Amino acid sequence: MGINQLNTTGELTRGRRLFIYVGQRWALMFLIFEFLVFSAAADGFFTARGVQIIFFFGTAIFLLGTAETFVIITGGIDLSIGFVMGFASVVSAKLIVAFMKAGMGEVWSIVIGIALTLLIGLIPGYINGVLVARFNVPPFIATFSMLGIAHGVSELLIKKGAAKNLPHLANVIGNGYLFYIVPGKGLSFLTMPAIRRGEKIIQLIPNVVVITFIFIFIFGFILKRTKFGQHTYAIGGNIESAIKAGINVKRHLIKVYMISSFFSTLAGVIYMLKYITGKADAGASFLLDSIVAVVIGGASLYGGLGTVRGTILGALILAVLETGLRMMGVSTFDKYIAVGVILILAVLIDQYFPEIIHKEE
Amino acid sequence: MSNESITVKRKRELSGVTAVLAREWATVFLFLLVVIFSFTGRGFFSLNNFQNVLHLSTVFLLLAAGETFVIITGGIDLSVGFVMGLSSVLGAKVMQIMQAAALPQPLSMVVGTIVGLSISIIPGWVNGVLITKYNVPPFIATLGMWGITNGITLKICQGFPVAYLPPKLVEIGNGFLIYIYPGKGVTFFHKPAGVVGTQIRELIRILPFSIIFSTAVLLFLWHLLKNTKFGQHTYAIGGSMNAAIRSGIDVKKHLVKVYILSSFLAGMAGVFNIFQTGVGNFTPFSAMYELFAIAAVVIGGASLMGGKGRIVGSVVGVILLAVISNGLSLSGVEPFYRFIAVGVILIIAVIMDQLFPDLF
Numbered sequence A: 001m002g003i004n005q006l007n008t009t010g011e012l013t014r015g016r017r018l019f020i021y022v023g024q025r026w027a028l029m030f031l032i033f034e035f036l037v038f039s040a041a042a043d044g045f046f047t048a049r050g051v052q053i054i055f056f057f058g059t060a061i062f063l064l065g066t067a068e069t070f071v072i073i074t075g076g077i078d079l080s081i082g083f084v085m086g087f088a089s090v091v092s093a094k095l096i097v098a099f100m101k102a103g104m105g106e107v108w109s110i111v112i113g114i115a116l117t118l119l120i121g122l123i124p125g126y127i128n129g130v131l132v133a134r135f136n137v138p139p140f141i142a143t144f145s146m147l148g149i150a151h152g153v154s155e156l157l158i159k160k161g162a163a164k165n166l167p168h169l170a171n172v173i174g175n176g177y178l179f180y181i182v183p184g185k186g187l188s189f190l191t192m193p194a195i196r197r198g199e200k201i202i203q204l205i206p207n208v209v210v211i212t213f214i215f216i217f218i219f220g221f222i223l224k225r226t227k228f229g230q231h232t233y234a235i236g237g238n239i240e241s242a243i244k245a246g247i248n249v250k251r252h253l254i255k256v257y258m259i260s261s262f263f264s265t266l267a268g269v270i271y272m273l274k275y276i277t278g279k280a281d282a283g284a285s286f287l288l289d290s291i292v293a294v295v296i297g298g299a300s301l302y303g304g305l306g307t308v309r310g311t312i313l314g315a316l317i318l319a320v321l322e323t324g325l326r327m328m329g330v331s332t333f334d335k336y337i338a339v340g341v342i343l344i345l346a347v348l349i350d351q352y353f354p355e356i357i358h359k360e361e
Numbered sequence B: 001m002s003n004e005s006i007t008v009k010r011k012r013e014l015s016g017v018t019a020v021l022a023r024e025w026a027t028v029f030l031f032l033l034v035v036i037f038s039f040t041g042r043g044f045f046s047l048n049n050f051q052n053v054l055h056l057s058t059v060f061l062l063l064a065a066g067e068t069f070v071i072i073t074g075g076i077d078l079s080v081g082f083v084m085g086l087s088s089v090l091g092a093k094v095m096q097i098m099q100a101a102a103l104p105q106p107l108s109m110v111v112g113t114i115v116g117l118s119i120s121i122i123p124g125w126v127n128g129v130l131i132t133k134y135n136v137p138p139f140i141a142t143l144g145m146w147g148i149t150n151g152i153t154l155k156i157c158q159g160f161p162v163a164y165l166p167p168k169l170v171e172i173g174n175g176f177l178i179y180i181y182p183g184k185g186v187t188f189f190h191k192p193a194g195v196v197g198t199q200i201r202e203l204i205r206i207l208p209f210s211i212i213f214s215t216a217v218l219l220f221l222w223h224l225l226k227n228t229k230f231g232q233h234t235y236a237i238g239g240s241m242n243a244a245i246r247s248g249i250d251v252k253k254h255l256v257k258v259y260i261l262s263s264f265l266a267g268m269a270g271v272f273n274i275f276q277t278g279v280g281n282f283t284p285f286s287a288m289y290e291l292f293a294i295a296a297v298v299i300g301g302a303s304l305m306g307g308k309g310r311i312v313g314s315v316v317g318v319i320l321l322a323v324i325s326n327g328l329s330l331s332g333v334e335p336f337y338r339f340i341a342v343g344v345i346l347i348i349a350v351i352m353d354q355l356f357p358d359l360f
Helices: A013-022 A024-039 A048-073 A081-101 A106-120 A123-131 A141-157 A170-176 A208-223 A228-239 A239-244 A249-275 A286-296 A308-328 A332-354 B001-016 B015-023 B025-040 B047-072 B078-099 B105-119 B121-131 B138-157 B166-175 B197-202 B210-225 B229-239 B241-246 B250-276 B287-301 B310-328 B339-353
Strands: A177-182 A188-189 A202-206 B176-181 B185-190 B205-207
Touching: A013 A024, A013 A106, A024 A308, A048 A081, A048 A202, A048 A208, A048 A249, A048 A286, A048 A308, A081 A106, A081 A123, A081 A141, A081 A249, A081 A286, A123 A249, A141 B287, A141 B339, A170 A208, A170 A249, A170 B205, A177 A208, A177 B287, A188 B166, A208 A228, A208 A249, A208 A308, A228 A249, A228 B015, A228 B176, A239 B250, A286 A308, A286 A332, A286 B138, A286 B229, A308 A332, A332 B001, B001 B166, B015 B025, B025 B078, B025 B310, B025 B339, B047 B078, B047 B105, B047 B210, B047 B229, B047 B250, B047 B287, B047 B310, B078 B121, B078 B138, B078 B250, B078 B287, B105 B121, B105 B166, B105 B250, B121 B138, B121 B250, B166 B210, B176 B210, B205 B210, B210 B229, B210 B250, B210 B310, B229 B241, B229 B250, B241 B250, B287 B310, B287 B339, B310 B339
Parallel strands: none
Antiparallel strands: A177 A188, A177 A202, B176 B185, B176 B205
16 A cells, blocks of 8 residues: 555655664564663673574574475465474484495485485475465465374384484584684684693584575575566465466475475474484474564565565574573573564564555565 | 356256265264274274263364364464463462362362463453454464463463362363163262272263263354354354445454454363363473364364354364374374374365365
8 A cells, every 4th residue: 555655755754764764674673672682681692602502593493484484475384394394304314324324434324314305305395385286275284284294204203213323423513613713723614623621612603504594595595586586476466467477376386385395304404413313393393483483574474575584584583582581591481472472563563564664665 | 157156066966975975074084984993993992982082082172163163254263272271271270279278179170260261261352352453364363372372371380280289170070970880780970989999990981071061062152153143243254254344243343252262162171171181281382282173173174264164064073083093093003193194184175175165
């Protein structure tokens, strides 16, 4: 309705302009506010280590949020992401252990195990996509069914013996850092230098964060700059006109659900690397968080809106909240209340100031 | 256009028996499963087991019945699982405190029940107001309430079940109407005196209180949805929101009532849960009560687009899911196949709905 109203009305008062400026960036402002509060309230929050912890523990929300972003832009929803993540953590752990047993080296077991898992992880997405696009099953139902199936299959896999004895290298990758600095001695890359007891070591940039953001940047670029991204928005905006414009909507939707399940799988693989185990319910609690992140990031569940950048901002708000509360020693029970309130607030702001939020378009 | 659809409808109406079978596929499927499990499951086909299945389904029956109303209006309520936990934990907490103060058991049970039921109205009211007054999509409003009620529940119980409640609770929650002790006599409400140890096994127990309770609630809701103005308005809103507004229905007020009803039934489920287990249980993350309730409603023939759904259908949906897990476990199948089975059946349900849209 009033999307471009403010551009065309010309002169705006200074206060109004500031209001709009802040309103458009309310998520960012909130993140900064949150960051300041925790820096003051929580010991060790405002340190290189504290910030890295936020990103390290946030990887799952970042990845699942990105997965959900694509689906929500098309006007759908993917409830299966959490359990596809768990499924991937189990499958990758199992495969790597199996390859090790078959006498492969550590490096090859991990590389081939992960590559295979990423391929297998496309299957749930493909099925979701086919059900949604070809059989007209509502996304809510199709992906909920997939949630049950992924959960059941991964529990069954685990039942035949939990994946133990993952190679040490998995731990090195999952909990390692890109740079290690020993003050006064120098810098080493990827491998932890041998240090004496009591010697200080500075670790910078966790590997898993790097992996996470490489993929997020690639797909953020695809969404923003390519035809694929344009089509995704077009389908969410108005599916009829997308069809009329000659977009192969069915095929496109299948791809979108496959992207979603690819990111969930990646989150599962990273979980496996971080915790050196596979767990069926590894991602169960992240479903709410990822949808909240996407909605805070400015997406609408009716489709057509949303950006990867916004989602990452939303995910950061949640990750900072969780890490901050944990460092303050407050029970994380408060987190659920806060997340619920933030979610509703995000939508209310969107409802009441649509011209502010979407002025850029 | 309309002529065309009418002829299509006629064509499909022709195949009488097939039509009924397709519409009632869930019931047919349930019947088939009961037959199959009677052969494969040890002790499946017995009065005890059937009563047990229904007894354990009570919570889901209540949740699904509430969800039916919401889904018919075209909405969704994701908060029911955690509202249930909230009622359960808060009601139990009150009972715990009163029990510790050595107050009479019936008094603490009544007060705890009232508190548990009353608290459940609040989330529903907030959901309804957010959805109608502030235009928050139902998915978001109830998902937010999902987080809020979960957090409050966990704060109350600190992540542990609330125990040390009046011991009478379990007797009521797991009691039966009729006890028959073969050759010795029949008693009502209580186990016959003097039956101890292994003798209990010989006791035939008929009609758990839980079944009587859930049947009464469901009959009331069935009547409410089918025969009253409230039910008509519910369908009208789901069929076409605009038409409902034009025909003079106070849609906003009605929707608030529907969300309160759903939430209140979740509270009822929570309080029942105290009686059943004897402790106040918080809802664990992986329980996903709300999703299973929604699944049952959809299997029962409702559409997430609104306007369609029946209490009887939802009841069949719940029992179908319960029979699957009960039958599989009695047949010695790993319990995890249950999740897979639920997923597959749900997909079948919707595809059936797609193939025969006119029948439902």
